[in-house]
Amino acid sequence: MSQTIEEEDASKKITSQIKRSRGQLDGILRMMDEGRSCDDVLVQLSAVKSGVDKAMKLVIAQNIRKNVNCVDENELKNLQSSLDLMLKTK
Secondary structure, eight states, rough: OOOOOHHHHHHHHHHHHHHHHHHHHHHHHHHTTTTTOOHHHHHHHHHHHHHHHHOOOOOOOOHHHHHHHSSSSSHHHHHHHHHHHHHTTT
């Protein structure tokens, strides 16, 4: 079964976000090898955590689009807004 253009775009965004987080983790390992300060490492770990949260949001949003039959685009936007709120409060 082939993907729609929207699904392909969402998959690319998810993949890009995960690769970005992987790159940040590699950078953190280098920082630790260099003996960088705890504060510097924690700032970067926080950025990775935010990136992973964003990837999770994209995966969930893609699943919602795929599995929920919305009557119109506004309903889909409302669902995505609810998802944003849910992830912010976790």
